[in-house]
Amino acid sequence: MTPQPPKTALRFLRWFCREDYLEEIEGDLIEVFEQQYADAPRWSGWKFTWQVLLHFRPDFIRSLSNHPLIYTSMYRHYLKIAWRNLLRQRMYTLINLSGLTIGLSCFILIALYLQYEQSYDWQHENADRIYRVAQRQEGNVFRGTDEFAVTPEPLAPALQANFPEVEAAATLTVEQGLLYREDEYLSSQLLYADDKAFDIFTIPILQGQGPEALSDPETILLSRSLAEKHFGSADPLGQTLKLNDERPLTVRGVFADPPGNQHFAYDAILPIGNIYYFESDVGRWSSNNYRTYLRLAEGADHRELEKRMALFDDEVEAAYKNLPFRAEFFLQPLLDIHLRSRINMEMGVNGDIRYVYLLGAIGLIILLLASINYMNLATARSVRRVKEVGVRKVMGAERQQLVGQLLGESFMLTLFSFVLAVGLAYLLLPGFNHLLDQSIPFDVVGSGWLLTGLLLTAILIGGLSGLYPSLVLSALSPVQAFQRKLAGSFRQGISLRNVLIVGQFTAAVVLAVSSVVVYQQLQYIQHKKLGYNRDQxxxxxxxxxxxxxxxxxxxxxxxxxxxxxxxxxxxxxxxxxxxxxxxxxxxxxxxxxxxxxxxxxxxxxxxxxxxxxxxxxxxxxxxxxxxxxxxxxxxxxxxxxxxxxxxxxxxxxxxxxxxxxxxxxxxxxxxxxxxxxxxxxxxxxxxxxxxxxxxxxxxxxxxxxxxxxxxxxxxxxxxxxxxxxxxxxxxxxxxxYASEKRLGQAFSIFTFLALFIACMGLFGLVSFQIVQRTREIGIRKVLGASALKLVELLSKDFLRLVAIALLLAVPIAWLAMQRWLDGFAYRIEIKWWVFLLVALPALIISLLTVGLQSLRAARANPVESLQ
Known part of the structure; x- marks a missing residue:
């Protein structure tokens, strides 16, 4: 049996190679392949493919202007037809664009939020090697945890002296203080630190001195914004400020304002000896008034260092000998502090990884609902183009041309929606920041992975929504197309679309129930008897x-x-x-x-x-x-x-x-x-x-x-x-309870959007079924069926899907909200009528969505339906 070269490579060669070279090149490559196959059959196919790729160069590529698949005039025609189709079916176009644009906008906003929350403290060089030392006081539970972010003063120098993998260790703390200049004063966040802090954190110096200034106890470094508040456009270096109207300090440097995505904030840096209790804490292992940070050598394992920190057990035990608990130190990665640290005595307000996961899940749900809605409407709209496909096939159109045309239209609409979504997200970002109490920058273009991910998402939606209709329509013969034999081809997808509708409404109802429960819990907290009066x-x-x-x-x-x-x-x-x-x-x-x-x-x-x-x-x-x-x-x-x-x-x-x-x-x-x-x-x-x-x-x-x-x-x-x-x-x-309030508001907004998009998806499926059953409706009307009976006939299947979604949503919502409420020591009990409160509006909205579209079809002229 004669060995055959790889078919894919051979087809590619025949596709691009000029006709006057093809026969000679193909013969030579096949002859070489047969010789290589006899010597090394395993590698002969790869070598043949490589030789084909080497021939893909201008000398051998055929003239692309004459190739039927990429003829410029044909693509201009495709764009014109696509534009006309969009204008001819304005309602479908508007629903498609609005639903997908809303979904993508929500997804972009939430992606920006996720990116910002995950970016905390990444601005520091070697951020992945920086750790905070905290302590676990077993037996001393305070506010639900026995972990504390505070450490004693001697810890940092002891770490650097005893462990060679610790490249730098700093002692610092942040406190509110007053800085006076003549008769003016400002309340500021003051970072008290030693010079090792500059070896750990990246603090850009804009003017004057940096860490070397901290060796002088009468020195202060100001952030650029604080320097401008105190001195305006004048040079701040050499100027004097008074700490708490008592201790004079000389400005020796100006540093860049710390970014908002840092787990602690400060306006000025002072030598740590300026804090009034520092002298009494020097050398005392019981002085838990400071925070200790360190930078490990590259490749060092912080878990191993944690175990070796038992070296300080004697000092710690002596410090706590009169207290009924045991203390030990542990390390927290700097990049985990903002979202994953829930310990006592933090220097700032941390985020919560649970809310990140929650908003991420909501974003995916909204995008999924919008994508399902878009696919359903694309499927319904494609039914009306059966005759167009038949005419094109009669005129000689190839299947790949038809697939390319229909997919191209889907991509065009999706990318247009993506552009609109980016613009809408830009306009909505200030309100989104206000809702979440954040300062998220609009950095879609600047973030390569985010822009790439969003574009791939849009392309994926366009491909999935256009691929199925294009493959089915392009597979029809001209006779099948003119006889409108599409229904049988699409019937196998009805069950999938039903599943998608159920999934849409399940997700929307879960969000709706969650929104009501969050609102009830917040109302309960605000009106619960506290045991004291806080009014007036x-x-x-x-x-x-x-x-x-x-x-x-x-x-x-x-x-x-x-x-x-x-x-x-x-x-x-x-x-x-x-x-x-x-x-x-x-x-x-x-x-x-x-x-x-x-x-x-x-x-x-x-x-x-x-x-x-x-x-x-x-x-x-x-x-x-x-x-x-x-x-x-x-x-x-x-x-x-x-x-x-x-x-x-x-x-x-x-x-x-x-x-x-x-x-x-x-x-x-x-x-x-x-x-x-x-x-x-x-x-x-x-x-x-x-x-x-x-x-x-x-x-x-x-x-x-x-x-x-x-x-x-x-x-x-x-x-x-x-x-x-x-x-x-x-x-x-x-x-x-501001974060819970913001969560409740976000739930309400996303619940409305989810229900809106789900109803549009239901509208798309109803439209598709009505188009499929146009002749059936006409025949029933001729035989005397009333409009009410036709509405009942067309509506019952869809309402059954909504009912199934409600049955699925109830246990999911109940379990999710029970877990959320478990975080409160004093909480409401979820009542049965909450589910009824959500189910009735969902059924009514669904009934209106299906009923109005069905009534419109039932009132149509049966003569037009039968034609």
């Missing part, structure tokens, strides 16, 4: 010894105003406290048990202002001198954890004093955490530093703005060179 309360945070010294006169002046009913000062805001400690002394316990207890330091007006009821005992009072240092109020959870009752707790010893009262439980943390043990102690210098805190005022509603201006005026007179601002307690409470 404003507060002013302060961090000033001047305010503390004048607190008595400030309180008297405020209470003298008719618009202010009550005044109270506490160290922490009632909404959210980060003050927790261990109690091991109470009556009946001889340091054998430990109680993790949150702490508030308050005045005698605290309970009265917030209307927190007492379960037993009395409140703090200045009439009892011992209340200022030796008296405690416990909440019901603390009493229950100890084993007392509110009544029996009164008078019992607790820590260094005694219990004088028990308050009813109130929510002092977000709703994802349960109410835990809490004690309240009098705000006094012997108990807690009093230079910082929150002054809250209960307001009358009359002339609110004038009253608030008066409050700020009182503070400004007490501390003239310190900025103050007021905030409303209920607004701060709502801010705790």
């Amino acid at each position: 309360i404003a507060y002013v945070p302060f961090f000033s010894e001047q305010v503390d010294r004048k607190m008595s006169s400030i309180r008297s002046e405020l209470l003298a105003h008719p618009g202010i009913q009550k005044v109270s000062v506490s160290n922490n805001l009632i909404l959210n406290t980060g003050n927790q400690g261990i109690v091991d002394q109470w009556e009946g316990n001889d340091k054998t048990q430990n109680l993790y207890c949150y702490r508030y330091f308050v005045d005698e007006e605290f309970l009265d202002l917030y209307e927190i009821p007492l379960a037993a005992g009395r409140n703090f009072s200045t009439a009892f001198p011992t209340d200022s240092t030796q008296s405690y109020l416990l909440n019901e959870s603390a009493v229950q954890a100890i084993g007392w009752t509110p009544e029996t707790a009164i008078g019992k010893s607790f820590r260094d004093g005694q219990v004088i009262g028990v308050v009813e439980d109130f929510h002092f943390q977000p709703m994802d955490l349960k109410i835990e043990p809490l004690f309240l102690k009098f705000r006094h210098p012997q108990n807690q530093p009093t230079r910082f805190g929150n002054l809250a005022v209960k307001l009358n509603t009359d002339d609110l703005q004038h009253t608030l201006a008066f409050v700020l005026g009182v503070f400004e007179r007490a501390a003239p060179r310190t900025p103050f601002e007021y905030r409303f307690l209920d607004a701060s409470y709502d801010q705790l």
Whole structure:
């Protein structure tokens, strides 16, 4: 048997080679192939293909202008026909364009969001080798986790001294501070760091000195924006600023503003020795007031380093010898911090990988719905071109020409929709940023992978939607085309289209149910009884010894105003406290048990202002001198954890004093955490530093703005060179759940879009079926069928699909929302009527979509149908 060369390579040769060379070249290549096959049959086919490719050069390529597949005039004709078809069927074109454009726009916006969230901290050189050291305090659970981002001061130098793979290790922290220039001051985020921070993070210096400046304790580096705020267009180098109106610092350098996609922000860099508690922390392994970052050598395994960090166990155990928990250090990759770190004491507000996955899934669902809708409509529209295909075949058109024409039209519409979607995404991005509280740049063109992915997505949609109709139509013979024998060819795809419709409505209903549940949970949180009253309360945070010294006169002046009913000062805001400690002394316990207890330091007006009821005992009072240092109020959870009752707790010893009262439980943390043990102690210098805190005022509603201006005026007179601002307690409470609110709004918008696109897909399938059954409808009308019966006939199958989608969506939505609600310690229960609330509108919308199109077909003239 004579060996045969590869058919694909041979066809390619015959396609491009000039006729006057073809016979000679083909003969020579086949002869060489037969000789090579005898020596090495395995490689002969590859060598033949390679020789064919070597002949693909200008000397042997035939004139392309005469080739029927790429004749320029023919393609101009195809474009003209495609344009005419789009204009002739304006309704289909509009629905196709709008549905796909909306879907692609949503997908582009969400892709930009995903790209931005994943880009955090990538601007640093060697970002994949940078790690943050955190610690796990086993047995010390705080806010749902025992992991903390803080570390002691000696850790960074010890890491670099003991482990050669640690190329650099830095100690740093970020705190709010005031920078004064003459009579002007600005509140700024101050990064206190040593010079090793520049070896780890990429901080471009625009002017002056960089890390070398940090060796001088009286130096400060400013960001470009902060330098412009303080000095305008003047040269900032050599200028002097005062830290908290006390310590003079000389500006030695200006650095580029840190980008928004960094997990902590700062406006200025100062030597770490400028922080007021640094000297007392040097060498102390119990001083968890700092953050430690390090850069590993290339190829080093951070997991191995974690194990070797047990070298510091002796120092850590000695530091925590009087505490009932064990601590160990671990490493967090820098690139994981923003999305995957959910530990205590972060320097900024992190994102959440769960929301990234959620929005990514929503984007894919919206795009999938739009693609299904586009394919269904493309299939329905192609039915009307059967005779056109027959005429073209009679005129000599080849099948590949017809496939190319129909696919080309699909690609043209898809790419046009893609261009519209990019423009629409650009216009919608500011609103999208506002919805998600982000600063996402429009960087489609600048991101190669994103632009390539979006283009490939558009091309894939165009190819899939146009391939099936083009293959079916081009396979028809002219006789079949003129006899309209298309229905049998397409019937095998009906079940697939039905599955797609069910999938569309299932996804849309899941989103709709989720949107309702998210809204109900947020309403529940906002209206749940917290155990205190937050209405008509404003507060002013302060961090000033001047305010503390004048607190008595400030309180008297405020209470003298008719618009202010009550005044109270506490160290922490009632909404959210980060003050927790261990109690091991109470009556009946001889340091054998430990109680993790949150702490508030308050005045005698605290309970009265917030209307927190007492379960037993009395409140703090200045009439009892011992209340200022030796008296405690416990909440019901603390009493229950100890084993007392509110009544029996009164008078019992607790820590260094005694219990004088028990308050009813109130929510002092977000709703994802349960109410835990809490004690309240009098705000006094012997108990807690009093230079910082929150002054809250209960307001009358009359002339609110004038009253608030008066409050700020009182503070400004007490501390003239310190900025103050007021905030409303209920607004701060709502801010705790801002991300959930944004999630709910996004759900609502995407739910509407999903239902809209799903209905358009249903419309496409109805249109297709009506075209398929045109003659049947005409015959039934001639035989006396009423319009109502015809609508029922045409609608029931589609409504059955919607009903199936609802049945599938209910368990999926229930399971998904149960998992989301499990993240809240206090949550709603999903009621059965929620599904009914979503199902009825979905059925009504589907009925209108199908019914109106069916009614239009039922009212058509039967004579035209039968012709």
